[in-house]
Amino acid sequence: MLFRKRPVVIDAVRFEDSVECFDELQELGLDPVRVGYDVKPPVLRIDTLEGEMAAQxxxxxxxxxxxxxxxxxxxxxxxxYIEEGV
Structure with missing residues (x-):
C-alpha cells in the first residue's frame, strides 16, 4: 500500500543567535527559550515529545x-517544506 502525507501548514523559525530570533521563537510559543552557551557554537535546548533535543x-x-x-x-x-505563497 502507498500512503501520502497530508498537506500541513507549519510555523517554523530558523535558529540564529540573535535577539530577533529569540523573540520570534517566543511569539511562536516556545517558552522558555533556552540557549546553551556552555558549548561553541551555542545550542538551543528544546523539550520535545521524545525528550530534550539540542538545535544547532x-x-x-x-x-x-x-x-x-x-x-x-x-x-x-x-x-x-516550501514557503507559503511561493
Missing part, C-alpha cells in the same frame, strides 16, 4: 500540529 545554529525549529516543538536540519527542511 541554522536548524529550523518547527511547531507541530499539536503545539509541540522540534528541531529540523536545514537540508531535510528544504526537501520537505
Amino acid at each position: 545554529l541554522g536548524d529550523y525549529i518547527i511547531k507541530g500540529v499539536n503545539g509541540e516543538f522540534y528541531p529540523c536540519k536545514p537540508d531535510i527542511f528544504e526537501k520537505t
Whole structure:
C-alpha cells in the first residue's frame, strides 16, 4: 500500500543567535527559550515529545500540529517544506 502525507501548514523559525530570533521563537510559543552557551557554537535546548533535543545554529525549529516543538536540519527542511505563497 502507498500512503501520502497530508498537506500541513507549519510555523517554523530558523535558529540564529540573535535577539530577533529569540523573540520570534517566543511569539511562536516556545517558552522558555533556552540557549546553551556552555558549548561553541551555542545550542538551543528544546523539550520535545521524545525528550530534550539540542538545535544547532541554522536548524529550523518547527511547531507541530499539536503545539509541540522540534528541531529540523536545514537540508531535510528544504526537501520537505516550501514557503507559503511561493
